[in-house]
Amino acid sequence: MTKGKIIKGIGGFYYVDTDNGIFECKARGNFRKQKITPLVGDDVEISINENAENTIDTIYPRKNELIRPPLANLDQLFIIASLVDPKINTTIIDNLTAIAEYKKIEPIIVLTKTDLDDSAQIYKNIYEKAGFKVVVCDNTTGDGADEINKLLNGKCSAFTGNTGVGKSTLLNNIFPDLDLKTGETSKKLGRGKHTTRHCELFKTDNGYIADTPGFSSLEFKQCEKILKDDLPYCFREFDDYLGYCKFSTCSHTNDKGCAVIEAVNDGKISKSRHESYISMYNEVKDIKEWELK
Structure with missing residues (x-):
């Protein structure tokens, strides 16, 4: 068993970079049953076989994955x-x-x-x-x-x-x-x-x-959507102010008593960044989680 990283996938074949070189592999059938598709960037464990196809036996848990381009474990x-x-x-x-x-x-x-x-x-x-x-x-x-x-x-x-x-x-x-x-x-x-x-x-x-x-x-942008409840946590400069708004339902767009808006007015958060947040919020505010499935 050898550990490596998938660096290319094409036509059902995956090319895995290891300490001993690059090996062409096929994914084991059990991945298909589990509805798991190997992705470029996956950290894997492979079997190297002299008289048969090399196989990907294990795909280690991903820390992230993208839809397009289809990449996993991007730092x-x-x-x-x-x-x-x-x-x-x-x-x-x-x-x-x-x-x-x-x-x-x-x-x-x-x-x-x-x-x-x-x-x-x-x-x-x-x-x-x-x-x-x-x-x-x-x-x-x-x-x-x-x-x-x-x-x-x-x-x-x-x-x-x-x-x-x-x-x-x-x-x-x-x-x-x-x-x-x-x-x-x-x-x-x-x-x-x-x-x-x-x-x-x-x-x-x-x-x-x-x-x-x-x-x-x-x-x-078109392939990756962020739901409105998750969006404030994707603006890292908001972190110090989340949880300090007057209302727990605050959208941080134009709400009274909003700690984020107060920070913008005080120059602690850039106005252009907050404007971008509002634009993104308005794009996704009516999207439900099931619609992204």
Whole structure:
């Protein structure tokens, strides 16, 4: 029995990275009976057989899983946002940080195109105040790439952001042998942007990353929903104020006696973050738990 991590799944075959190399495996039939589908990122135990197919025998409990891309056990989500072209959208960033928090994934904000705009410090202050790690990158010089590389150490990470924010350039600065081009997947791994997409992890010297430039912010948001009762706990700067509102049913949107709104008015919580919370709340306030099944 050998332990490893699934790094690719395609056509019913799973490729498991172990200390002894990568092995092609099939999942045992009992997983199908239990309605369990192995996911890329799963930590597993496999049997290596000389005269038969290698098999995945055990899938260890997941700490999280995503619907699209179908990934398990993600440690970090790097949210890439450019200051210009396209212009930074804090609502998108806040949606992604909330979903990451909900999934118990650590969000890290990366600001790019700092050579074209000098407003990085404004946004850095907003997100550091909320309790997030923020990295400022200049993709023309490579500044910031080393800092991100260090954050990848021993972690399973993914990158997300809208088209044109500089995901590919950033990843090329960190891993030149990936040979990524804007809007394309990794040529090193043999897939261009017009071929069939499947989820895969790329092993680095010190961790794993999704082998593509990332998945779109819109796709991520559409596939992952947070119910209204869970939403306040996905804004970490709210933590110190939850439970101190005048009414236990407080929605933290426009309620009287709301401790969160008071913190916003006192400048302890960024107004833009609270506005994003209200927007998300209004989107999900009428959704029932059974509708997400």
